[in-house]
Amino acid sequence: MTTALITGASAGIGAAFARELAARRTNLVLVARSQAKLEQLATQLQAQYQVQVEIIPQDLTAPQAALTVFNTINSKGVTIDLLINNAGFGEYGDFIELDRETQLNMIQLNILTLVDLTHLFLSQMRQRGSGNIINMSSVAAFQSMPYFSVYAATKSFILSFSEALWAENRKYGVRVIAVCPGPTDTNFFKDAEFPPILVNIAEKNYTSTKAVVCEALAALEKEHPVIVPGDLRNQFLANIPRFLPREAITSFWKTVLGSRK
Numbered sequence: 001m002t003t004a005l006i007t008g009a010s011a012g013i014g015a016a017f018a019r020e021l022a023a024r025r026t027n028l029v030l031v032a033r034s035q036a037k038l039e040q041l042a043t044q045l046q047a048q049y050q051v052q053v054e055i056i057p058q059d060l061t062a063p064q065a066a067l068t069v070f071n072t073i074n075s076k077g078v079t080i081d082l083l084i085n086n087a088g089f090g091e092y093g094d095f096i097e098l099d100r101e102t103q104l105n106m107i108q109l110n111i112l113t114l115v116d117l118t119h120l121f122l123s124q125m126r127q128r129g130s131g132n133i134i135n136m137s138s139v140a141a142f143q144s145m146p147y148f149s150v151y152a153a154t155k156s157f158i159l160s161f162s163e164a165l166w167a168e169n170r171k172y173g174v175r176v177i178a179v180c181p182g183p184t185d186t187n188f189f190k191d192a193e194f195p196p197i198l199v200n201i202a203e204k205n206y207t208s209t210k211a212v213v214c215e216a217l218a219a220l221e222k223e224h225p226v227i228v229p230g231d232l233r234n235q236f237l238a239n240i241p242r243f244l245p246r247e248a249i250t251s252f253w254k255t256v257l258g259s260r261k
Helices: 012-023 035-049 065-075 100-128 149-172 198-204 209-221 232-244 246-257
Strands: 003-007 027-032 053-056 080-085 131-136 174-179
Touching: 003 012, 003 065, 003 100, 003 174, 012 027, 012 035, 027 035, 027 246, 035 053, 035 174, 035 198, 053 065, 065 100, 080 246, 100 198, 131 149, 131 209, 131 232, 174 209, 232 246
Parallel strands: 003 027, 003 080, 027 053, 080 131, 131 174
Antiparallel strands: none
C-alpha cells in the first residue's frame, strides 16, 4: 500500500480523490478545516475499503499550516507517496470591491501553502527516489479573468510552477502534474458568490468530480505535466488563448463575467 495526503479533502474534488484512492487500496491522510466532515469521511472509507485513514483538522490559510501538517505526519511515522494539493478557493467580484483579507488568504492558501507543502514533501521524495505530486490548477490558469482576477492568477502560478517541477524532478523518480479542470459538480461557483446566471451556465457544463479524479490519476501514471479533464469545451477554454491576442481574450471574459445579478 501507498499513502496519499489530500488537502481540502472534506468535500468536492478532494473527497472524490479520497474515495477513488481508497477504492484502489491507498492509505490516506486527509486535511481540511472541518473535523466533523473529516471524521465522517474517514469512518466511511475505513469501513468500506479497509484502508488506514488519518485526519488532520487544520486551517491551511494559517501561515505555518504546512509545517504543522508536515510535522504531524512525521511524528506519526507516515511516508507520503502521493501529495495532492487540492485545497483552494475563489471569490467573484471587482478586485477593489472585494475584502482585502480574503484576497490575501486566497493567495496564502492557493499559492503559499501549496508551495510550502510541496517543498517539504518533495525533499523526502527526492531522497527516496520516488513520489508523486498532483497540484490542482484550473482552466482559469490559461488566461487572465476580470472579476476573478486573484483566483485566476493563483491558478496560473500553480500551472507554471508544476510544469517547472515536472521537468526538474523526472530524473529523480518523482512525477508532478498540474490538473486544470473546468466547471465541476462542486459548490465552487456558489461558494465564490458568482451571480445566479453564471452559476446556471456553469452547472450546464459540469464535469463530474469522479471523471476529474480518474483522468488526473491516469495522466499522472503516464507522466504528463498537465491534464485538462472533461470534454472538448474545457480543451477549448484552455487552448483558445494560443490563437487570439491576450487583450481580446481578457475583453471577452470581462463581458462574460461582468454579467451581474
